[in-house]
Amino acid sequence: MTLLEKTMAAAALPPALLENIWLVPALPLASWVVITFFNRRLGERAAHVGTAAVLGSLVLAVAAFVGLLRIGHPVSSGGHWLTLGPVELRMGFTVDSLGAVMLLVVSIVSAAVHVYSVGYMHGDRRYQRYFGTLSLFTSAMLALVLADNFLLLLISWEVMGLCSYLLIGHWFEQAWPRMASMKAFMTTRVGDVAMMIGIWLLFTQTGTFNIADITRSAAEGHLGPAVITIAAVLLFAGAVGKSAQFPLHVWLPDAMAGPTPVSALIHAATMVAAGVYLVARSYGIFMHSAEAMLTVAVIGGFTALFAATIATVMTDFKKVLAYSTVSQLGYMMLGLGVGGFVAGVFHLVTHAFFKALLFLTSGSVSHAVGTFEIHEMGGLARKMKVTFWTFLAGAAALAGIPPLAGFWSKDEILLAVFGSGYHVLFWMAVATAFLTAYYMTRLTCLVFLGRPRDRHRYEHAHESPLSMTGPLVVLGALAVVAGLPGSAWMGHWLGHFLDFGHTLPGLSAAGHDAAAHAAHGAAGHGAAALVMPIAIGSAVLGILVGYAVYGLRLVRRESLIRAFRPIYTLFKNKYYVDELYQVVFVRPSVRLAEMCGIFDNRVIDGLVNGVGAVTVETSAAAGEFDNIVIDGAVNGLADGTVAAGRQLRRAHTGQVQSYMVALYAGAAVSLLALLWFLL
Amino acid sequence: MDWNLVTPELIVAGTGLAVLVLDLFLSEERRRSAAYLSLAGLLAALVASVRLLAAGLPDGSGAAAAGPGAGLWGGMLVADPFALLVKLLFLGIGLAVIMLSVDFVESRRIAAGEYNALVLFSVLGMMIMAGSRDLIVIYLGLETTAIASYVLAGLLRGDARSGEAALKYFLTGALASAVILFGMSLVFGGTGSTSLTALLAPGFLGLSGAAPVSGPLALAGLVLLVAGFGFKIAAVPFHFWAPDAYEGAPTPVTAFFSVGPKAAAFAVVLRVFAPVLLLGQAGGPPAVLPVLFAGLAVVTMTVGNLVALTQKNIKRMLAYSSIAHAGYMMVGLAVATPQGTAAVIYYLLAYAVTNLGVFAVVIWLNNRGTGDEISDYTGLAGRAPLAAAAMLVCLLSLIGIPPMVGFFGKFYLFMAAVEAGMAWLAVVMVVNSAVSVGYYYGIVRNMYLQDEPAGEAVRATPMVGTALGLTVAAVLALGFLSEPLSHLARLAGGGL
């Protein structure tokens, strides 16, 4: 084979691959099947199966990305699936620039997490199950990213929910993971129900689940404005659940009960990103409704600030990161909501890398010291060099220090918000940036710098094995450079790539303009020149304040807390949202269910007792009446009281007579309905 | 008259008799042969039905005589696609139940010959019910199934709960029969005929014109039939018997109750009411019926789901769950459109297959000494990973998670409701299925997220294993093949 032929073959590969893109999710799916079936036989080799499959997906994802670059237009594949009356459903995948970018992000983070888990989960009693579920999860996320229709998207979405549930509850021997997994499942389902209704609504209006087709009919004005708004808000409700936006954010911090790699993969980098991705994917619907966009922006902006304030007072390493995640997801939503499509997606990408990194370092730290409590750490930088430096890279990226990844994407979002003219949202975003820098500095100081606060734990601390530090280094490097493709230095390449015309089929020209405009358009360098200093300034200020308090100890932490006691308590208790839900939703529904049970069991007996009580009352009032009319033998008040006592004792059920009465009472009511209609 | 068309019924009846006779000559050790013979008979009937169905399909080759709607003895029996499709379902249910009960019957020392014969006759009654347009035949089919069911519920010797289940089922069932009969007498009085086709006489239920006697009378009869059949399908408030009968009856019999007689009753409801409900062209169906079905649907699914949340016993929980599913199905009747009818047929198949899977796991574990409390399923994933996985698949299908078959069932019902402009009913359904996650979730949690008590691996017997494998495969496969199935359902519904 000549070199020419080889080149030709390589050039022919991408189209073929892009048309068979189902291979990418299929590999981890196959791994899940293998692990499930050969559970016992595989033993800890299950990890190899899972990791190999994900690495395979990664290779294919890279190839697909390159292929897409070369071809320059989206590729769809798939075929007829089933017919519903007049409607024909297709089931298929599509690779466009948004999908390809996400594919890359998901497979990279997932591969890193798989490799990391090999060491981290070593010796776990449900090792195989862990890797099996992780594979299934990865498969579902990849399928979700590639889905060209809402139905497949929904299926993947639900499978992810299930996997997430299983992984959060992985250590179900303890009560906390058990509760947390249930909470995550139930809370996200609230959003899911709304989302399903939204999808059905779109389906009934357009007769298709295909996202591109729906977007097109939205663009062409076939959908009424009210329908678009309602559908978009319903879809967004799903995203609110999955991406842990206020008010459905409560599950995510608790989801930290799962193993740390799971937190990194699911609750930082991918699954929670699915909500943001959903909004991005259906952007062509959202952008036709100013109300829906504003909803997204406001919820996002509020969540960003709200969660950031809580993150400043958490003392659990992972909870700080968890609230930070909620906050950053809010940031992305904010970006999308104000028309910054590229900005939102860009931040989604960079955040995935550095947040996964941060979570994995937290795992590495806890591996070393055996706790997540940051007040028991300190000075670990000396003992865990790799972990420290990679963490620092991630923290700086999150805080928005130029030229790291987070800086560029955050800047884009701020620019987009500024350009939108919502000043309140802009200043909320700036405040969030400040708080983000502050709490990350606090975290760095408490964990890695200063003197060790727990001698004993410090003595035992050690650097983690290579299988754990390796992924850290890779992700650390990405945290440094991942922002560059979208940066001004590379001429906003990512923006152009995402924009390259086909990401959002049906996206109107105005939409393109809005996105481009917000990112780097007509607002011009004036805005950029104003916003960038503000962004850098807020980040630097946050770092300085944080370092002053926790690094230099210029102000004592205790006095700070005392000074802000009410606010501190409010933050510390996460604004009492959980408590509120407990009182407003959980307890009443439990009680309602119990009541219904009692009602159903005892409906007739209850009726009997009720009527009985009335009878007794009546007979007390008019003893004669009782004697004559109701009963020939019995006898006034005393007997009535005894009877009432008996009735109370006799609150048992299972009386077949009551079943028969219900039967005929039901029949009588049916007849009544008939007569009603005949009259 | 084509005797070919009744071969499935004849085979099942013949097998029932043969099993009874064979049982006389079998020694104690060879009692299993009764089950094998029954299985063979059911399989033969299944093949015969498939052939008839294939021949009757529009694109089938030949056998024009067996075309849709072919009637026998003046419409006493019909062999249209609907009848054949649900007969397939009934035969499948019979096969599954007998496979699931072989070990159970043996270990509990239930009389094998009588047991199998009763199941067979019960299936026969179900087939007859679905395949007739005549009230007399429907009534007799109903009673065949019902009487066999009463006995089956009470078959556990010395178990007071079993006897109690039988008594309660019998007494309420007999009263329900009385309502049905009373309703039938009114329908007969109103139309002057025992044939259902008389109900469709032009302008008849529109309460004017050429009716022999009068419209309201027959309509009152139909309303009473709703109540009576409501009992059979365990619709609230006619449902009280179901949890008791399910809990007390031998577990394989419970599995049978939860799908067999219930599916048959639904088939009859479709037979009787679908044509009336679809009188759309001539001024619409009598307004009371859709309203009645809608009300029953809402109450049934809500009560079923809410009460299921509080249950501790898995059989009882499944009873309430099955009540809730009956509620979903009635949505398809309430919408009074061809889509609704087809959706009910589809859901019937989906639900039956899935629920059999759940019961297969319950029976598997029951045979191995696991109790019926939901807490007994703690840590199942460790002891019996396959059982737990199968249960998970079936529960997901019951919840309605894609791509399991249960999802499509709900989906079609939902679509039918939306298209008929009864979106509120669809919303009630969705909210209800969200509630149902609560109790199905309880089992999943126990299986997967609770520490397993020390216990050795639980293996399935070949029969139970095969039945479980088949049903789970069907749950998954029918999800992917939902199109051909829904096509069949539409075809069957169209011929009603």
Added chain:
Amino acid sequence: MSFLDGLAALAPTIGFFVLAVIILVSAWMVSHARRITHAAFFMVLVFTGVAGVFVLLGADFLAGGQVLVYVGAIAVMFLFAIMVSDLKEISDAETRARGAGTGSAAAGGTGTRKVWFVLAGLVTVGFAGLVLAALARSGLPAGAVGAAAGPGTTAPIARELFTTFLVPFELASVVLLVAMVGAIVLVAREREEEVE
């Protein structure tokens, strides 16, 4: 027309009302008689009365069948079951206990039972009332018929039973078979156990 002729013409009507009273009163007594054997006796009275009405309605074959099946088979089955087992003692004892108001706690006090009766009565009256209301609204044509309506019904019924109604006829035999098998397997099995 003489007085006697008028009386003769009136006879079926009088007969019907007499039978109706007998039927309804006996039916009432089935659930109210003290002893279970008396209840069975009143049940037989109802069956016979209904057979009489059948005759008045011109359904002579059915009247015969009614006597044979209900009186001859069903009622005897009841009596047989009551007599061979200790059903009679048990149920009479319990009924007595209740009547004297000294039933066990589980059986409930008299007050509850009264309430229960009221509830059952309400449901019954509601049901029957609504059925009658529906009947009233349905405008049944008035039809007065004499006892002797043409030739006997036996021949046409027999013909139909073995032609048009062949399927249900065969099916009825299955129902009876199922009942037989069921009754045997439920009741006779204890002896089977003893043999083992």
Added chain:
Amino acid sequence: MIDLHHAIVLGVLLFAVGLYGALRTTNAVRILMCIELMLNAVNLNFVSFARLAAVSGTAQAAVPGQVFAIFVMTVAAAEVAVGLAIILQIVRQRGVVHIDRINLLKG
């Protein structure tokens, strides 16, 4: 001469009395008897309606009505056989025929 309306009303009333009895008694055997009364009432209806149809012109309806009644009798016999068997079984198991004392299963 009998007015058919009266016969039909008699059927409804007999059904009601049977129903009341079935709902009111706790003795399983009596309930079974009452159910038999209800089936008898239904038969009265069938025969009356058949006659009514014959009177008002559709003569062929007379036979199906009576045939239906015959089948109801058959089924009634079968039901009684099974019902008594079930009751006997309960009596042997627990020595009780009153259904309000038969409630192991509930909730």
